[in-house]
Each structure stands twice: as C-alpha cells, then as structure tokens.
Amino acid sequence: MSHSHTDQEAHNAEAMAEIKKVTIILSVFTIVELILGFWMISLTSEALILAIKGTIVILMMAKAFYIVAYFMHLKHEVKNLIMTIVVPLSLFVWFIGAFLWDGSSFRDLRNKYNPYFKEQSTIKGARSS
Amino acid sequence: MSTTTTASPNEAKLWGGGKSPFNSEYGKVMMWYFLMSDAFTFGAFLISYGTVRFSTNGWPNSNEVFKSFPFAPEGVNAPLVFVSIMTFILIISSVTMVLAVHAGKNMDKQGVVRNMILTIIGGIAFLSCQAWEWNHLFHEGAWWGANPFLNADGTASTTNFTNFFFTITGFHGFHVFSGVVINIIMLIMTLMDKFEQRGHYLMIEKAGLYWHFVDLVWVFVFTIFYLL
Numbered sequence: 247m248s249h250s251h252t253d254q255e256a257h258n259a260e261a262m263a264e265i266k267k268v269t270i271i272l273s274v275f276t277i278v279e280l281i282l283g284f285w286m287i288s289l290t291s292e293a294l295i296l297a298i299k300g301t302i303v304i305l306m307m308a309k310a311f312y313i314v315a316y317f318m319h320l321k322h323e324v325k326n327l328i329m330t331i332v333v334p335l336s337l338f339v340w341f342i343g344a345f346l347w348d349g350s351s352f353r354d355l356r357n358k359y360n361p362y363f364k365e366q367s368t369i370k371g372a373r374s375s
Numbered sequence: 376m377s378t379t380t381t382a383s384p385n386e387a388k389l390w391g392g393g394k395s396p397f398n399s400e401y402g403k404v405m406m407w408y409f410l411m412s413d414a415f416t417f418g419a420f421l422i423s424y425g426t427v428r429f430s431t432n433g434w435p436n437s438n439e440v441f442k443s444f445p446f447a448p449e450g451v452n453a454p455l456v457f458v459s460i461m462t463f464i465l466i467i468s469s470v471t472m473v474l475a476v477h478a479g480k481n482m483d484k485q486g487v488v489r490n491m492i493l494t495i496i497g498g499i500a501f502l503s504c505q506a507w508e509w510n511h512l513f514h515e516g517a518w519w520g521a522n523p524f525l526n527a528d529g530t531a532s533t534t535n536f537t538n539f540f541f542t543i544t545g546f547h548g549f550h551v552f553s554g555v556v557i558n559i560i561m562l563i564m565t566l567m568d569k570f571e572q573r574g575h576y577l578m579i580e581k582a583g584l585y586w587h588f589v590d591l592v593w594v595f596v597f598t599i600f601y602l603l
Contacts, residue, residue, distance in 0.1 A: 254481075261477055269470050276466065280459050283602045287438050287454060299603055306598040310591055317473050317587045320407075327397040327404065331411050338418055345422045349429030357432070367432035370529050 268316040275305045406581045410588045413550075417592050420546065421599055424539045433526030435536050437601050440517075440524050445507050458601045461504045462593065468497025469590040472558075476583040479576025484565060487579060491562040494586065498555035505548050509541070517541075540600060547589070547596050554589045557582050 282298050289295055315321040320328055356363045389396050397404055428434055438454035447453065471493040478486025516523035522537040561582045570576045 258477075258481065265470065265473050265477065269466075272466050273463070276459070276462055279598065279602060280455055283455050286602075302598060302602050306594055309594050313469070313587055313591045313594065317469055317590075318584055324396070324398045327399060327407070331407055334411060335414060337415075341418065341422055342425070345426045346429050349426035352430040353432065356430070364432075367530055369531050372523075372525065372531060 264316060268312050271312055272309055275309050279305050400577050402581055403577065403584070406584050410584060413588065414592075417543075417546070417595070420539075420543050421595060424543065424599065427535050427539070431533065431535065433528055433530045433532065435522070435524040435532055436527035437603075439527070440512075440536075441508075441601055443511055455601060457504070457508065458597060461501055461508075462597050464497055464501045464504065465590050465593050468494050468501070469587055471497065472583045472586045476576075476580050479570070479579040482571075482576070484568075484571060487565050487570075487576060488562065491558055491565065491579075495555055495558050495562065498551055498558065498586075502548065502551055502555065505544065505551075509544075512537075543596060544600070547592055550589050550592065554582075554586050557585060 279302050282302055286295055286298050289298075320331070388394075441458060442452050442454045444451055444453045444457050471490045475487050475490035475494060478490060512518075517537045517540075519538055519541050520534050522532050522534045524532055524536065526532045561579055564570065564578065565576075570578065
C-alpha cells in the first residue's frame with residue numbers, strides 16, 4: 247500500500263531529524279563544557295570556579311538525559327518500563343548527597359581533632375617515602 | 376461476559392496476558408535492568424571518589440596531570456585537548472550506533488554493516504587513545520599505589536588520585552573493550568544474514584543500548600576526572 251509506504255518514509259525522516267538534533271546538542275554542550283574548563287584554568291576566584299563547576303555538572307546531566315532519552319530510546323518506551331528504571335535510579339539523590347556530605351564532614355573533623363593529618367597536608371613538595 | 380468488564384478495560388488488556396505489557400522484547404528489557412545495575416556500580420565508584428576527595432585537604436590539578444598530547448614535545452602544556460578528542464570519538468561512535476539501529480529497523484543490511492564498522496573503528500580509536508594515555512602516565516611514574524603529582528597547592532599528595540583514576544577509567548575501558556567485542560560479533564552475525572533470517576535486527580538494538588551506556592558513563596568520567 248502506497249499510504250503506509252509514505253508513512254514509513256515520514257517516520258524515517260522524523261527519526262533522522264531527531265538523531266541529527268541530539269548529535270548537535272551533545273556536541274554543543276561538550277564544546278561549552280570545554281570552553282568553561284579552559285576558562286577555569288586561569289581563574290582564582292573560588293566562588294566563580296564553584297559556579298562554573300555547577301554549570302558543568304548541569305550540562306553533564308543534560309547530556310546524560312539526551313543520551314538516555316533519545317539515543318537509548320527510553321523516552322519512546324512504555325511509561326511503566328521507564329518507571330521501573332528511573333525510580334530505582336532516584337536512589338542516587340541520597341547516595342550522592344549523603345556520601346559527599348560525609349566526606350566533607352570527615353575532613354572537617356580530622357582537621358579539628360587530628361593535628362598530624364592537618365600538619366601533613368601543609369608540607370610542600372613530594373613525600374620522602 | 377461483557378458485564379464483568381472492569382472500569383479500566385485498557386489496563387485489563389495490558390496485563391491480561393497475550394501481549395507484552397512493556398511492549399518490548401524480553402532481552403531488551405533485561406538489558407535495561409543490567410545497565411541499571413551497572414549504573415549503580417559506576418555510581419558507587421564515582422561517589423567513593425567524590426567522598427575521598429571531599430575528605431582530603433589537597434588534590435592534584437587535573438590540568439597539570441593531563442596536559443600531554445601524543446607526538447607533541449615533552450613538557451607541552453595542552454590541558455583538556457587530548458581528552459576532548461577522546462570524548463568526541465565516543466560521541467561520534469554513539470551516533471553511528473544509533474544510525475546502525477535505525478538501519479536495522481528498516482531491514483537495511485548495508486546500512487547496518489556500514490555503521491557497525493564505523494562504530495567498531497570509533498571504539499578501537501578510543502581504546503588506543505586510552506592505551507596511549509595510560510602508557511604515558513605510567514612512564515611519568517603514575518600507577519596504582521604511585522602518585523608522582525603534587526596537589527594543586529604544591530603540598531604532598533596521597534595515592535588516592537591515581538588509584539581512583541586507574542580503577543575507574545580502567546573499568547570503563549574494559550566496558551568499551553567488551554562493547555567492541557559485542558559489536559564485532561553483531562557485525563559478523565549481520566554479515567552471515569542471521570538477522571535477515573530472523574526477520575528483525577533486535578540484537579543490534581540490544582548491543583546499541585550497551586554501547587550508548589558506555590558513552591553515557593564516559594560523560595560522567597570525563598567531567599568528573601578532567602573538568603571538575
């Protein structure tokens with residue numbers, strides 16, 4: 247049937263347009279990340295560096311979304327299937343928050359109560375051993 | 376009996392048997408769950424890296440460590456250049472993989488073969504880049520348990536940085552290697568007309584999911600090790 251044939255062609259064109267769009271988005275995001283990375287090398291302001299790092303993390307998450315949603319086609323799957331994959335992964339929200347907080351707290355506690363640890367991290371140059 | 380039909384006939388039909396509720400093939404669904412578990416493995420690696428980095432006063436500057444480039448003279452200062460090439464190689468190979476899956480859906484054997492070959496070349500190119508980088512770092516004295524780099528503030532560094540770098544990029548590189556092997560097997564099966572006989576190219580889709588996952592992990596590894 248000629249009707250279903252043109253339908254197929256329209257679908258193909260749509261899919262190719264989507265692949266092209268996502269490729270461009272991924273490349274642009276990567277280039278922006280690299281520009282920010284190069285810019286960061288010459289910076290000294292802690293606050294600005296932190297802001298740039300935050301931007302880079304947001305771009306990283308956006309790239310991950312585009313790869314999973316379009317290249318891996320998850321966006322076109324049945325909603326129930328999407329949920330069985332995405333809901334368990336939401337564990338990462340706790341996982342990242344809790345562990346980074348714990349690491350930071352461990353550093354503060356060691357700097358406060360472990361003079362040896364604090365002194366070791368002020369010695370310039372390579373370790374003798 | 377039609378009078379016993381529940382209020383949501385769609386749901387009853389969806390889970391009532393006779394059709395796949397996820398509208399997806401078994402192997403593909405299982406590939407998704409495997410990749411989800413793999414995401415937790417990589418997530419655990421990267422989060423432990425973050426935790427250790429947050430619990431340490433000093434950390435090496437990645438722009439100092441990764442500043443070399445193949446065939447460039449010793450002491451060249453080119454941070455981010457080589458790794459950006461590696462990143463683009465992997466993105467491009469991901470795109471050719473999408474094109475292979477797309478060709479497979481149209482039963483276009485020639486398209487599948489062409490794009491699978493390009494994807495395999497991309498994977499091998501990435502592995503070669505990584506081999507060069509590992510070799511270079513090893514000759515600078517970096518390895519598991521050995522860190523020649525000072526912290527960014529010039530203080531003595533621990534071996535945490537190199538241990539995490541080689542473990543995580545090594546685990547990712549092993550995934551890339553497995554992906555290349557899987558893609559080569561898929562290419563051979565395509566050339567042997569296995570999928571033409573089956574009437575579908577679903578295996579290419581499953582290999583594609585794995586390959587995209589490898590690219591996805593690199594997005595995180597690249598950002599966390601080289602940019603942050």
